[in-house]
Amino acid sequence: MKFAKNIASHVPVPHGGLYSIENPNPALVDFSSNVNPLGFPSSVKKLLKIGLQKIPIYPDPNSTNLRKRLSKHIKVPVDNLIIGNGATEIIYNFCQAVITKSTPVLIPIPTFGEYESAVALCGGKIEFFKTMNLNHDISDFIKKIPKNGCIFICNPNNPTGAVLSKNTMLQILRTAKSHSTMVFVDECFMELTQNPKESVIDHAGMGNLFVLQSLTKSFGLAGLRVGYGVGDKKMISVLHNIKIPWNVSGLSQEAAVLALSEKNFLSKTRNLIKKEHVFLKSSISKINGFSCLDSSTNFILIRTKTSSKTLQKRLLKKNILIRDCSTFRGLDESYIRIAIKTRKENTKLILALEESK
Structure with missing residues (x-):
């Protein structure tokens, strides 16, 4: 074969x-x-004690209740949200939807390795930008933004912990938009910074921006696998169409809703x-x-x-x-x-x- x-x-x-x-x-x-x-959160522990009876039931394939709860949590419309079996599933689905063999892709390194992995599976043409702190090299990075391509930025970056300000991210986004280039921003650690308002999630309607976040890190749900993405309605619609059915278990969905309720x-x-x-x-x-x-x-x-x-x-x-x-x-x-x-x-x-x- x-x-x-x-x-x-x-x-x-x-x-x-x-x-x-x-x-x-x-x-x-x-x-x-x-x-x-x-x-x-302690509320999740209570759910797991009573949730065994729901194991024989197929979960909601659209994670409807969780999307509604998340909509209130991050203040974006439900139609701009997609739930994944962890954030990593969304990375691969995004690349399947956006990356082709002719797509130029820019990735700062060192960073989370799954961007490169998912792009490579789709045949994208990757260029790496070496920097230990993108803040120090932002002008050179912006000059490297490709046309009709895609950029992956982890903010805060894993493993360095460096965070780009919202103003810097918007500068990148504006330049990328003028180049007809998508920007994938992984903010899975943003809620654990001292200033989570540096997130660009409220700009996801720009059309060329997709933001990834996760309940794995913020709420300690690593074993339950719950991530989510925010983008314009067209992008979210495509991602809903290509994701596998029942991608997030019913217990995971309920646990995430409860976790988000812990103010x-x-x-x-x-x-x-x-x-x-x-x-x-x-x-x-x-x-x-x-x-x-x-x-x-x-x-x-x-x-x-x-x-x-x-x-x-x-x-x-x-x-x-x-x-x-x-x-x-x-x-x-x-x-x-x-x-x-x-x-x-x-x-x-x-x-x-x-x-x-």
């Missing part, structure tokens, strides 16, 4: 998480996944992240051989003199999992990434780093 060359040679993107390693110890403290340090959950999370970010960065920067990059969200990229792979193995012996960043295009074994967690967990990490350098 013959397969298309780009399909046959495709390699899945490596990620963090307990199952990124063989035979994970359930006692591991996972700093490799950037999920809400508070976990998930103070995100503010509590942001307060914890702000406090623990200062603690982690200050403490780790004092350890010889480690330097922390500035981050605006719930994770920190760290430059290390010890190989990231070696450091990961040493910390695993102490039941701590960190993200080896050598698998990010544009980075090497000089970088690790850690999620911001609770004080008890963060203290454990600091002590382990001191002993493992």
